[in-house]
Amino acid sequence: MAEQKRPLSEDLKKPLPKILQAERRGRVLTYVSSWVLLLILFSLLIFITSKGAAPFISGEVSFAEFFSTKWNPGENSYGALSFILGSLIVSVCAAIVSAPLGIGAAIFMTEIAPKWGRKILQPATEILVGIPSVVYGFVGLTVVVPFIREQFGGLGFGLLAGVIVLSIMILPTIVSISVDTLQSIPRHLREGSYALGATRWQTISRLLLRTSLPGLMTGVVLGMARAFGEALAVQMVIGNSPNLPFNLLTPISTLTSIITLNMGNTVQGSTYNSILWSMALILLLMTLLFVVLIRWITKRREQS
Incomplete structure (x- = not known):
């Protein structure tokens, strides 16, 4: 005698199989992790933006003063243009x-290359x-620094020196x-290119x-992003002087070097400290630009 089928409602009342329960736990864990990541990201954006925009909102420093070349915190001159240009030029050249x-x-x-x-x-x-x-x-x-000193004065x-060091650093990424x-x-x-009679160089170049x-350009942009945000290696070889970066042999500074050198020597809440946060905001915006x-x-x- 054929076994009588049970109503579907009775099957629905039974507990879910273990595999479905594990899937549900995995889905919940994924959603929680995603929201935590978004929360951390937006918290950092809000925090750095509020800190960096404070001197402009309070009127302590104007945009014209900030984007000037006069840097002398002792005389309340906080022009960061030379540092911004230094970061951009050293990254682009690298x-x-x-x-x-x-x-x-x-x-x-x-x-x-063979196998x-x-x-x-x-x-x-x-x-x-992986090298630090x-x-x-x-x-x-x-x-590098002694070689440049002996060869070029x-x-x-x-x-x-900064370009040479950064070039070596971002080379593995590219x-x-x-x-x-x-x-x-x-x-x-x-194979189709070779079948049509093209040489190996023609196949590679054309x-x-x-x-x-597009993929090669992605690697180059990622390398520039790393070079733009690099602090310690650049700080050790560029000289850390507030000069415009228009001479290869002149000591310069970048946003990262000026922040790391001076952030610990400023008073929290002072104009000097707030300007350093403004430079950090510039770094953040440039990083977002690279991501976009x-x-x-x-x-x-993907479209091509």
Whole structure:
């Protein structure tokens, strides 16, 4: 005799299987983690924005004074333009130096080097990523700065030393992202190019580079973002003087170096302290700009 089917309502009254309960716990944990992350992010944005905007809201410092080149806290002159330009120029110059080297190294690792070469270069790149910034700064202080002093004169501290150190620091980032981008290109595109009679260099220059350009630019922008926010390595080699960054051999300062050098020596709530928070706000806005730029490049890559 066939077994009589139970009503569906009785099955619904039974407790959920363990797998469904685990899924529900995982969903709740995911939602909680996401909201905690958003809460921390918006709390930081609100806190830094309120601190950084305080001197302008209270009228202690005007925007014209802040974006000037006169920096003398002893005389209540808080012009941060030289520091902003220093951060921008050292980051852009480091990216200009590292971008062709990083993309070239990625092309060599993915398209030219034999398998044993990749096994050596890939771990070497990962090791460079993990080296602390203080090590890069110390190497720059003991090797790069004396070399510049002997070859070009001057003190050795300045924009050129900062660019060299930052170029080496962001190079592994550009290489890693460029390698991932080139490896994501389907193999049949290369085979089709070779089947049509193209050489390896023609395939690389006219097919692979054009196809992977958005991903390669993402790596360059990420490298610039790291260079812009770097503090310790740059602080050790640039000289930390409030000069405009228009001479490679002249000591300069960046936003990160001026903040780390002076934040602990200011009184909480003073104008000097608030101006340093304003510089931190500039760093935050520039970081958000880099993130938006990366998202825009990634979106264009997906559309193409």
